Amino acid sequence: MTDYAEEQRNELEAIESIYPDSFTVLSEVPTSFTITVTSDAGENDETVEVTLQFTYVEKYPDEVPVWEIYSQENLEDSDAEGILTLLRQQAEENLGMVMIFTLVTAVQDKLNELVDEIKNRREEDKRRKEEAAEEAEKVLFQGTVVTIENFLSWKAKFELEMAELRRKRQKEEEQQQAGKIKLTGKKLFETDHNLDTSDIQFLEDSGNSVEVDESLFQDLEELDLDEDDPDFDPLALGILDLVDLVGRVDPIDKVEVPVRNQDIVQNLGISGIQRI
Structure with missing residues (x-):
């Protein structure tokens, strides 16, 4: 009759001596422990690590132990599923013999393979991204090929x-005609380009265009005007010229003056000078 407890104790002692730094007992009844398995260093000293938890059943090794992944590092979910499948296969092949060391060794080899696979995956991802960038650049310069379908769309x-x-x-337009909306200044100029010159036309139509008799101001060129003098006031000078002009003009004569001086002339009460 097989002494399962004895076989389990002997294997446990052997496992502890083989993996002293990565072996941890979780419980004695039932016997449960963890072993941390780390791959060899890959590119950039990266490693893949998994901690396996094993629990003995009463009739182990004639029955397979219970196992699970206790923790993992740098291991994708799909790879973790692959490790569980590997453990199941190895356990079935070694049924009837103590197998923990065999299972751990199989996982160790698998992790070393995964390190190389991870490197290849990264290189493949990098290549695909570069190809996608090149294709995007080609599309940018080539544009979209016109077909009947996309043209109709x-x-x-x-x-x-x-x-x-x-x-x-x-x-x-309907709202405008109905007087429901009031156009903004921008809208007015956008819809009626005649507004560009409307102000000028308005001044001309209203008679505000003033004619000036230039002969009345011919003597101004002979005046000694010092514009740098702080007391120089051209507007005041214009008023004095107009006042002086009163003594030399007949009341019935019409004298044309600049528009800017007309109000001043009226305020001074000068007669005989009027705007035409």
Whole structure:
């Protein structure tokens, strides 16, 4: 009759001596322990690590132990599933014999393979990203190839946008005619370009265009005017010229003066000088 307890104690002592730094007992009844397995260093000294938990069943090794992944580092979920599958296969092949060392060794080899696979995956990801960037750059310079399908699709969208724009403009015109909305200054100039010159035309139509008799100011060129003098006031000078002009003009004569001096002339009560 097999003494399962004795076989389990003997294996446990052997495992502890083989993995002194990574072996930890979790419980004695039932016997449960963990072993941390680390891969060899890969590129950039990266490693993959997994901690396996084993629990003896009563009839181990004639029955497989219970195992699970206690923790993991740098291990993808798909790789973790692969390790569990590997443990199941190895346990079935070694049924009837103590197998913990065999299982751990198989996982160790698998982790070393994964380090190389991780390196290859990263290189493949880098290559795909570079190819995607190159394709995007080609599309940027080449543009979109026009086909009947994408042209008709663009045309349909364009016609819808134009129809919506026409609808909005028509609605604005109807509201404007009905007096429901008041156009902004920008809208007024956008819809009526005659407003660009309307102010000038208004001044001309209202008669505010003033004619000046230049002969009345011919003697001004002979005046000694010092513009640098702080007391120099051209407006005051214009008033004095107008006042002096009163003594030399007949009341019935019409004298044309600059618009800027007309109000001043009226305030001075000078007669005989009027705007034409």
